[in-house]
Amino acid sequence: MADFVALAKKYENELIENRRWLHQHPEVGMDLPETMEFIRGKLIEMGYEPKSCLGQDLYVEIGSGRKKASDGEPRCILYRADVDALPIKEESGLPYAAKGENGHLCGHDIHGAVALTVAKMLMEHRDEIDGIVKIVFQPGEEQSNGAERMVEQGIMKNPKVHASMAMHVRPNAENGQIRYALGPAAAAIDFFDVYFHGVTAHSSMPEKAKDPLLAAANTYQAFDGLVRREISAFNSAVLAVGILKAGTAPNSIPLDAEMHGTLRSYSNDDQKHLRDRMREIVKAQAQMAQVEGRIDFVWTPVIMNDAELCRQLSGSFAKVIGGENIVIEEKPVASSDDFAFFGMDVPAMLFWYGVGSPEGHAIHHPQVVMKEDKLYLAAAAIATAITDWMNM
Numbered sequence: 001m002a003d004f005v006a007l008a009k010k011y012e013n014e015l016i017e018n019r020r021w022l023h024q025h026p027e028v029g030m031d032l033p034e035t036m037e038f039i040r041g042k043l044i045e046m047g048y049e050p051k052s053c054l055g056q057d058l059y060v061e062i063g064s065g066r067k068k069a070s071d072g073e074p075r076c077i078l079y080r081a082d083v084d085a086l087p088i089k090e091e092s093g094l095p096y097a098a099k100g101e102n103g104h105l106c107g108h109d110i111h112g113a114v115a116l117t118v119a120k121m122l123m124e125h126r127d128e129i130d131g132i133v134k135i136v137f138q139p140g141e142e143q144s145n146g147a148e149r150m151v152e153q154g155i156m157k158n159p160k161v162h163a164s165m166a167m168h169v170r171p172n173a174e175n176g177q178i179r180y181a182l183g184p185a186a187a188a189i190d191f192f193d194v195y196f197h198g199v200t201a202h203s204s205m206p207e208k209a210k211d212p213l214l215a216a217a218n219t220y221q222a223f224d225g226l227v228r229r230e231i232s233a234f235n236s237a238v239l240a241v242g243i244l245k246a247g248t249a250p251n252s253i254p255l256d257a258e259m260h261g262t263l264r265s266y267s268n269d270d271q272k273h274l275r276d277r278m279r280e281i282v283k284a285q286a287q288m289a290q291v292e293g294r295i296d297f298v299w300t301p302v303i304m305n306d307a308e309l310c311r312q313l314s315g316s317f318a319k320v321i322g323g324e325n326i327v328i329e330e331k332p333v334a335s336s337d338d339f340a341f342f343g344m345d346v347p348a349m350l351f352w353y354g355v356g357s358p359e360g361h362a363i364h365h366p367q368v369v370m371k372e373d374k375l376y377l378a379a380a381a382i383a384t385a386i387t388d389w390m391n392m
Contacts, residue, residue, distance in 0.1 A: 002125045002387065005320055008380035011117050015379060016372050018042065019113035026085030026102040026109070030056050030140040030149075035083050035112070039137050042116050046123045053153035057146070058137040062122050063129035065159065067390060073160045075131035077389055079382065080166040080339055081115035082108050082141035091366040106363045107169035107370055110355065112137060114167065117379040122386070131390045132159050140338075144189065144300045147338040156345065163309055163389065164342040166350050167378060169370060172362045173354030174325075176374035178317050178381065180310055180351040181329040186303040188271045189336035190263040194219060194282055198291035200255040212257035213246040215289035220244060220259065222281045226274060237265040237274065238334070266332055268301050275299070303332075303340040306347035312392055313349055316385035321377055335363075353378045 140146025286293025
């Protein structure tokens with residue numbers, strides 16, 4: 001059996017170099033040309049033949065496929081690393097800080113570098129992998145659509161994936177600590193955009209107008225009572241409108257009105273119910289105001305951590321970092337991650353890896369700093385868990 005701790009320590013400097021290169025080249029969204037070209041080159045150097053679902057992502061497969069799952073397919077686990085950045089200027093003061101208007105303030109540079117190290121170690125021990133491992137480098141997590149698009153294009157098939165796993169760094173958690181929740185681990189999120197289109201007129205002639213702002217205002221009030229009146233007191237959800245815009249002059253009834261906000265929930269049933277009701281409200285308020293109305297959603301489901309998979313993988317993690325450095329959290333986090341799409345039909349586990357201290361800045365803060373001295377242990381823990389899972 002491979003000693004992945006020793007091997008990861010051997011590649012620690014390379015891991016940090018890769019992380020810093022990615023850190024200095026942050027790219028946003030689905031199109032990450034420099035990032036993906038860098039990752040592709042590293043994977044080819046290791047002996048992989050990188051593939052793509054979308055033309056904007058990368059993934060590799062390794063393993064003999066000899067070991068079969070209960071369905072007769074090769075036993076297969078997917079490991080996801082998201083590698084997109086944020087449109088936020090970094091203010092960390094680090095010598096390797098990004099220079100432009102984008103920044104890796106969510107730690108996806110670390111995710112990519114750790115995954116490259118995992119890929120390198122697994123390639124060196126490929127003869128010990130009797131199933132198949134898919135390592136995915138995903139764009140568009142911050143936009144909440146990269147994973148969904150990869151799933152739509154078949155990443156969970158050929159070979160069929162039987163379990164999914166992902167790490168997310170947490171700079172305000174103890175360095176080298178692994179934390180995870182059982183069941184709901186991260187909130188579902190819906191980014192919603194509401195548009196109303198009416199007929200404009202001078203404010204002295206309201207009878208000539210069809211007022212979209214009236215529809216927007218009534219929709220806002222109706223949205224405000226949804227969670228309070230229609231979600232169980234034993235569940236949790238948050239519906240917030242962050243933008244409401246209409247008009248350009250104080251003495252003119254506007255032509256258009258729009259609202260933008262987020263819905264967070266911890267149950268896929270609650271998420272669907274609230275989405276359906278929001279559609280009904282927009283339609284009804286548009287009819288009442290005699291305007292056109294629509295609502296669009298970009299959504300991510302709840303991440304549901306599978307208890308048995310968590311038990312299996314955390315046992316492997318403990319071999320590397322010690323059981324005292326593994327914490328089961330009582331509550332899910334309110335943030336979301338589109339890794340949820342990789343776990344909709346198979347057991348999945350998202351875990352958080354500490355790269356700081358509880359007093360540190362959280363992700364997305366322009367001054368966040370993430371420690372590098374225990375990243376090799378993250379790579380070792382992941383490689384150990386993957387190879388152990390193959391033999392379970």
